[in-house]
Amino acid sequence: MFNLSFDPRDLERGLLSVERKQVPVATMWALNDTAKDVLEHMQSRMDVVFDRPTRFTKNAFHVWRATKTTLSASVQERPSVGARHYLKRQETGGTRRQTGVEGLLSTRLSYDGLIAAAIPASGARLDRYGNWSRGERNQVLSQLMAQRDRHTNETDRSRTRRGSRRARYFVPKNGGLSPGVWRRSQGGQSQGGQLAKVLTFTDAMPRYRERLGFYDGAQEVFDARFAQNFRAALAKAMRTAR
Structure with missing residues (x-):
């Protein structure tokens, strides 16, 4: 002030x-x-x-x-x-406080590590202001079963209704992919899908x-x-x- x-x-x-x-x-x-x-x-x-x-x-x-x-x-x-x-x-x-999205991911996601911050990565879809788009954010939370309102999480029925061509979001387990949220788009890479990193997880808040x-x-x-x-x-x- x-x-x-x-x-x-x-x-x-x-x-x-x-x-x-x-x-x-x-x-x-x-x-x-x-x-x-x-x-x-x-x-x-x-x-x-x-x-x-x-x-x-x-x-x-x-x-x-x-x-x-x-x-x-x-x-x-x-x-x-x-x-x-x-x-x-x-x-x-x-340092800053956790955002609402970070709080949801850290408390509701099945993840072995610590999620202090979730930072948009190079594959994130951005809005006209350069921020992570609300549409993709909602898709991520819904598919990862992390929405604040659990009734808006994706179900088997809603997944079938939307079809198989929709991009899928996932958090890799132990393996070759770095911690965060990844998107697999349909087609490409010998039909295994194109991979892009959407969010990077860190165990400390950015300064x-x-x-x-x-x-x-x-x-x-x-x-x-x-x-x-x-x-x-x-x-x-x-x-x-x-």
Whole structure:
């Protein structure tokens, strides 16, 4: 969270009486306008450091607006994503929590090893943002009997109904294939099927380096924008004063 505040008492000494009356509302407007500038800065940073950030990522933060009594605004994580959002790790570095998919695989999959993380491999099908596609993710969980809702797991009847040409997903036992989820497509390789690795299992969480630089950049935006925003807000307050 980045807090924005301003004490207008020193500024009031150089103002006329009528202007001093408008300082609280002008300060409130200026803080809120500057908070929006900070939010836009953060979203522009995401375009630089991330490859095709999703709307979910870019909308992870919002402005908590100042009032005339608090004279304090903030840019902070939305409550719905703040506790688990991966942007925290991109800001501070370190390891992240397990994703929902990783939790399902680690607890429901018949697998002898430890699954701390499941990382998309070169054979994973990606969406337009470069993330693992939801369609293939659901197919994997369903075929591996790891769906959160067990009624959506694949059954013998649903497998027969979909036919034999659908790609099959599996986790190899001891053998020549590396740990993870593999896809076998029908045809090719002398009719044994084409193999592609979809997920790589690791027994430790990946460690992220600091990369977003949100808080440092936010202070720079505040320093550069607040005075200009305050002058504009005070002029507006004077025009609309009763």
